[in-house]
Amino acid sequence: MNWILLIIAGLFEVAFAACLGKAKETTGNVAVLWYAGFLVCLTFSMILLVKVTKELPIGTAYAVWTGIGAVGSVLVGILVFKEPATFWRVFFLSTLILSLVGLKFVSK
Incomplete structure (x- = not known):
């Protein structure tokens, strides 16, 4: 269950990065809404990260959390922005994904 919560926390990290990107593209009240989305996603992401680190090793949990955020943010950048x-962006993104999967398999 903790691994699922960690993945969800990482997805919220992707969401808060995407909100920052969208806020940069807008002005006025629309930008304020994107910044509010950023704060909501950031809060959920941090709460879930704190929860899973009570059971998973902090080094592994943090690496996976930031890795999901990094991979997801790059994919959002490519697909949305x-x-x-x-080739090199996709190549290094692939190595990062393999590293995250490897951490999952070697963690207790």
């Missing part, structure tokens, strides 16, 4: 999907 039209950032380039170059």
